[in-house]
Amino acid sequence: MNKKLNFVDRFLTLWIFLAMAIGVGVGVLFPSIEQAMDAVTIGTTNIPLAFGLILMMYPPLVKVDFRKLHVIFTKPRLLLVSLAVTWIVGPLLMFFLAAGWLGDRPDLMSGL
Numbered sequence: 001m002n003k004k005l006n007f008v009d010r011f012l013t014l015w016i017f018l019a020m021a022i023g024v025g026v027g028v029l030f031p032s033i034e035q036a037m038d039a040v041t042i043g044t045t046n047i048p049l050a051f052g053l054i055l056m057m058y059p060p061l062v063k064v065d066f067r068k069l070h071v072i073f074t075k076p077r078l079l080l081v082s083l084a085v086t087w088i089v090g091p092l093l094m095f096f097l098a099a100g101w102l103g104d105r106p107d108l109m110s111g112l
Contacts, residue, residue: 008015026033040047072079098112 037046037048094112098109102109102112
């Protein structure tokens with residue numbers, strides 16, 4: 001089955017680099033943007049960043065066929081492995097990477 005990627009998916013790397021360039025450009029052209037972004041922070045959550053992340057995650061999430069979700073519960077081993085990798089292996093890996101490379105910079109460790 002040869003399925004061709006659509007226009008957006010085919011040039012995804014280009015869109016990512018373009019978005020990064022626009023972000024850097026906005027920061028250079030408007031240096032006060034940092035204070036404006038900090039002004040719309042609630043607690044430790046930056047609202048524009050959270051909104052952007054939701055917009056970024058929405059397209060892949062809508063492609064989930066929720067009618068087939070019950071199938072995952074017929075394979076408990078697959079479900080347990082997936083949960084273990086997501087909630088145990090991933091966080092431990094990130095912690096050890098952060099401790100190994102950023103052990104002297106605790107302010108940056110939480111980002112990793």
